[in-house]
Amino acid sequence: MENTRPPLPPFTAKSAVEKVRAAENGWNNKDPQKVSLAYTKDSQWRNRSSFVNGRDEIVEFLTEKWQKEIDYKLIKELWAFTENRIAVRYAYEYKNSEGQWFRAYGNENWEFDEFGLMKNRYACINDLAIEAKDRLFTWQGNIRPDDFPSLTELGL
Incomplete structure (x- = not known):
């Protein structure tokens, strides 16, 4: 039996x-190991032009x-949702x-299973070179503080 990863579908706005x-x-x-546990054992991804299948490939x-993308910092924002699906927009700097x-x-x-694990992830991503002085994701530590602006608040 899979571990559960609340919140579980069906999703509400909250x-x-x-x-x-x-x-x-x-x-x-x-x-990578901890992140992989949020996905089903047979999770399928499309990430740019890469196709990733299962937790072992997710970890790899x-x-x-993260070896190539140094000082990685990410902000995600809800775009839409249904019972067991969520669409997000995001930006990250590295x-x-x-x-x-x-x-x-x-x-x-x-797309999530009944245990709240992601079984499908489809990502489209574009990179833009920026100057160090133009960075916006400047919080200290790994986790974005609750009072740090969202993508919308940053004008992204």
Whole structure:
């Protein structure tokens, strides 16, 4: 039997926002093994041009991602939801090994099982090179503080 990952479907506006923030916090901690536990054992992803299947591949994908995307900081925002699906928009900032900063903009569509685990994740992402002085995601530590502005508040 799968572990449960509340909040569980069917989602309400409140529980969908909670689910999005939990995902943001998880990814900002940058622990691939822990993040993988939010997905079903056979979860399927499309992330840009990569196709990822199952937790082992999720761990491998995220490990490689966060080795290349240094000082990664992410903000997610609820876009829409239904009973067991959530759509989000997000942005994240990171620098590469040469010190070039980027802001990535994207949208994701998520589908959950009855245990609150994500079974499908479809992500579309675009990267924009930015100057260090143009960074907006400047909080200390991994988790975005509750009083730090949202994407909408930042004008993104």
